[in-house]
Amino acid sequence: MSVQQIITLQDIVRALRAAAGEGDGVDLDGDIADVTFSELGYDSIAVLETVGSLERAYGFSLGDEAIQEAQTPGQLLRLAIEATAGVAGLAA
C-alpha cells in the first residue's frame, strides 16, 4: 500500500456488480451516484458484500457504522476515498 490507489465511482460499480449482481431495469453505468442502494434494488446484505470486496481489494476497513451511513454509491465512494487516504497515510 505504498502507492495511494484512487477509487472511482466505476470501481464502486464494478464491486457492486461482482458482489451482488446486475439488476433488472437498472443502468449501473448511468448517473447513479446519488441514487440510494435501495432504489437500485440492493439490500443491506448486498451493500455489506460489496463493502467487504472493496475492503479486501484496497486493504482498508470501513467499519459497521460507515456501512450504515452509506446510502448511495456516491456516499460509499467518499467513505472509501477517506479510508484509502488513511491507509496511505499509515503506510507513508
Add this chain to the structure above:
Amino acid sequence: MSTGRTDSTTDTTGTGSTTGTAVVTGIGVVAPNGLGTEEYWAATLRGESGIRRLTRFDPAQYPSRLAGEVLGFDPSAHLPDRLLPQTDHMTRLALTAADLAVLDAGAGPEELHTLGAGVVTASASGGFEFGQRELENLWSKGNEYVSAYQSFAWFYAVNTGQISIRNGMRGPSGVIVADQAGGLDAVAHARRQLRGGASLMVTGGVDSSLCPWGWTAQIATGLLSTSDDPARAYTPFADTANGYVAGEGGAILVLETEEAALARGARPYGSVAGHAATFDPPPGSSRGPALRAAILGALADADCPPGDVDVVYADAAGLPDKDAAEAAALREVFGPHGVPVTAPKSMTGRLYSGGGPLDLATALLGFRDGVIPPTANVTLPDPAHRIDLVTGEPRAVATRTALVLARGHGGFNSAMVLRAPAAPRTPSP
C-alpha cells in the same frame, strides 16, 4: 444436522371456507433425466436414466462415484443476475422448478401477491456447495473473505425464502426437515395451510449436495451403492440391491383449494387426498417399522380402502433389508402382488427432499396419460418380496388413485394418497 417436522396426524380443519380439498394446478420438475416437466416425463417413459459418473467434482477418491446430476443447467439462462451471487446450486434449481410450476399453474400477481399465498418446501441438507466454498475461504484466507450471503445461502429455509421473495408471496411459509420423507410432509403442511385459510401454496422440495463436503456426509450413512455400473448400482427390490445412488433435483408444485382453482379456471392434475407420517421405534425395539402405520393413516385420511389404490410409488431404498420391510408393509396392506408398484427414481437416484415431490408429479402425470412408468435396471424383483413391480416398459393402465411413499434416514416414514381429477386433464400441447 437438526431435524424438525410437523405432526401430521393431528390435522386440524381450519376456519377457511373451503371444502378442504387441495388440488395440484402446477408442476415444475428439475431432474437428472430431464430439465422441465415434459422433458422429465418423456425420458421416464422411455426408461432413460440420468445416473452416471459424477462430473461436478472428481469422485475418484471416494467409495461412491455415481450420481444423478442435472446436466446442462445454466443458471443465468433461468434466473436474474442479481440472484446468482446469493444462491447455492440447489436454490437455483429450486427457483427454476418454482418458476416452471407457477407458469404451469397460470398463477399471476392476483393469486401470488397476497397474504393468502405461501411457500412450504422441504430441505434435507441446505446449500452445501455454497457452504463448502465459504468455509474454505474462512480457513484458507480469513473471515473477511467469507461472503455476506453465507448468512442465509446455506440455510434449510433458503429455498422457501427465495421462492416467496421472487414471487411476491406474503402468506404462511416454512420448511420441513425430515430427509427423504420431508418432501411429502411439506406438501401435507401446505395442504394444512390451505385448510387454515391460505388460498395458494407453492410446495415440494429440491435438494442438491453434490460437492465433496456434501458427498462425504452422504457416504457416512453407509447406504450408498459403491458400484461403478450405472445399470447395476441402484436396483431396488432386485436380489442385486446393494445401496442407492444419490441425485439432485426434485419438483415444486402449486397447491390450491379446489374452490380457488376452479373459480379462476385452472385445470387440476389431481388432489392430495390423504397423508400420514410416522416414526420408527429405536433400533432393538420389539416393535416393527412404522411404514405400514403411515400407509394405513394416509388411506384413512383419504377415506380410501386399500382396494381403491391403483398404483404405489415406492420409497425403494435399494437395500435388501429396507426393500424387504417396504415389501412386507405393502403385502400386509394390499396382499401379495396386490397392487402395481413402481420406482421411477431408479432413473434419477434418490433425491432426498426432492424425491417425494417428484414421485407426486410422476403419479399425477401418470393419471393424465393413463400409464405407470417403469422401474429401470430391474428385470425381475426378488420373488421373496411378492410384489407386482412394474419393470421394463411403461404399463398402459388408467390410474385414479396413487399412493406415494417416502422414508427418511433415521426413521421417518411418510405416505400420501393422490386422486385423479373428476374431469381428466389432457396432455399440454
